Amino acid sequence: MTWRAAGVIAVVVLVGAGCTGGGDDAGPAPSRTRPAPGGLRLGVPEEAASLNPFDRESRTPASLAVLGEILPQLFRVDPRGRPRGYLADEATVRQEPGAVAVSFRLRRDARWSDGTGISAADVRFTLETILAADWPGPRAGYDRVVAVEGEGLSVRFRFDGPFPGWRRLFSGADFVLPAHRLAGQDLTSVWRAGPDVAGGPFRLGRVTPGLEVVLERNDAWWGDGPRVEALQVVVVPDVRTMEQLLGRDELDVAWPPATISRTRRFEALEDVDVSVGEPGGRVVSLVANTETVPVARRRGVLGLPDRDRFVDVLLAGEARRAVTLAGVAGGPEPAWAEAGGSPDPETGVEGLERGETDTLVAGLEEPMAPLLGRLLESGVRSAGATLELKIAEAPLVDGRWLPEGSFDFALVDDVTWPEPCWRCWFAEASRERGNVSRVGGLDDLAGAADRGEPGAAPTLEARLRSEAVLLPLWRPSAVLAGRGVAGLEANSWSVGPFWGAENWVPAD
DSSP: OOOOOBOEEEEEEOOSTTOOOOSSSOOOOOOOOOOOTTEEEEEESSOOOOOOTTSGGGGSHHHHHHHHHHSOOSEEEOTTSOEEESSBOGGGOEEOGGGSEEEEEBOTTOBOTTSOBOOHHHHHHHHHHHTSTTOOSOOTTGGGEEEEEOSTTEEEEEESSOOTTGGGTTSTTOOOOOHHHHTTSOTTTTTTTOOSSOOSSEEEEEEETTTEEEEEEOTTOSSSOOOSSEEEEEEOOOHHHHHHHHHTTSOSEEOOOOOTTHHHHHHTSTTOEEEEOOSOSEEEEEEEOTTTSOHHHHHHHHTOOOHHHIIIIITTTTEEEOOOSSOOOSSOOOOOOOSSOOOBTTTBSTTOOTTOEEEEEEETTOTTHHHHHHHHHHHBGGGTOEEEEEEEOHHHIIIIIHHHTOOSEEEEEEEOOSSOOHHHHHOGGGTTTTOTTOOOSOHHHHHHHHTTOTTHHHHHHHHHHHTTOEEEEEEEOOEEEESSEEOOOOOTTSSSSOTTGGGOEEOO
16 A cells, blocks of 8 residues: 655544554444334444434435435435435426526325425424524525425426526435424524424434434335334444344344445355445545635645555445546546645655654544554655544534634545535535635635536546645445345435335245
8 A cells, every 4th residue: 555645644533432453353232122013123333312403413415315314305316426306396396597597396195294295384493493593404406596486286496597406405415394383482402302294205203312313104204115114323433333233133224335345245244135236426535624724734645545556456346536526426436536645755755854743533433534643654764754643533524623614634424415505515614614724815716616607526526636726536336235124226216225225025
């Protein structure tokens, strides 16, 4: 394994409940959980720390994945990277000339779990909520909606100009909220324990902090299913432990993160079927905090990884190299040159000076993070610098450190839409709501990329390279492994493991 050079790395691992976060070191098995009657047990690497959509900690991937099964989304992206209507009836979508307005109908019989119909009024209320002070997520894109018109099942969006990526609104990491339940309420407290009204295939059941969340079947759902009484979502932070529990029939389904030989190991389990999704929407990047690290030092650190060798050797068969931020549905990706050059063995890496100390933060749920840190250690000695690796649980990393800018470099895991929201990542107004790098001066270019102006996205990525804002590393495959469960299909474009979960059923 070769890495570009510079400094010394100190590793500080902050963990909870005795979890290591490593891919191969088996940690303690979680306490045996009480199976949900008629349900399936699903192992996931990260706890949904908050299911209150108005809490900043709910913006972690695990929480958003669970909320996306409880609260309805207009569109979803299928495993081949194609946006498809979900709550919105795809067959009714009409885009008006100039791409400044679209209309569609909501699904027939769409209703909340208390029997109230889901309507255009809910979409309007959700837009107002997202643009108000209590919303913790990104607002970019929503601020381009001039009006949500229509009544009943008929919805019409009007935009301030061409908006080719409009389908990501109220979709992906976001959802539609029930106006009849939330209007006039104190949104900071009304759902402190999670949504008590559902519009997705499941409703929120028992929650045991640190251990599990139970999703119960929503019999009022407008779709076909779910076909199980409940999904018991069990937190298993260690991949090897997840593998062992599935092998011992103490899990029915496992959703392991990408690590060395992950797929081969799960395929070797007796009577276990494995679904592997084509890499596409999910991308792991090394991101610099532009407010704390000068550009020369950013170039030095972002120039360290030999990304191709890392992916080809350590993640062979588990991921492919990421060379653009835009979601890629098959085919080759355009080139993204590394930020730095080969180190001079006598002088180290340009921009890194002896005695400097920076922090690199990563989520406990990323099993490759400790190895990434150890490999950096061997490459940074020539500059005599220090890089402190802090690994903690997602609520601390995603809920506090990243939005607050309490880091110098970060390993960030994003799921992109096929037409990504560039302003969510790089607009100055998004600094605490998605702009992890806290970069400035890119609003106009990011806006042009969101409007689909020719050449804007490649030009923006060229700026990101030249200013060493971030380095895309790899796109992991999504993997779902199941014992005696039909209907599993891994989807690398999904925020979590629940793609098609309403169709999961114990096999005969």
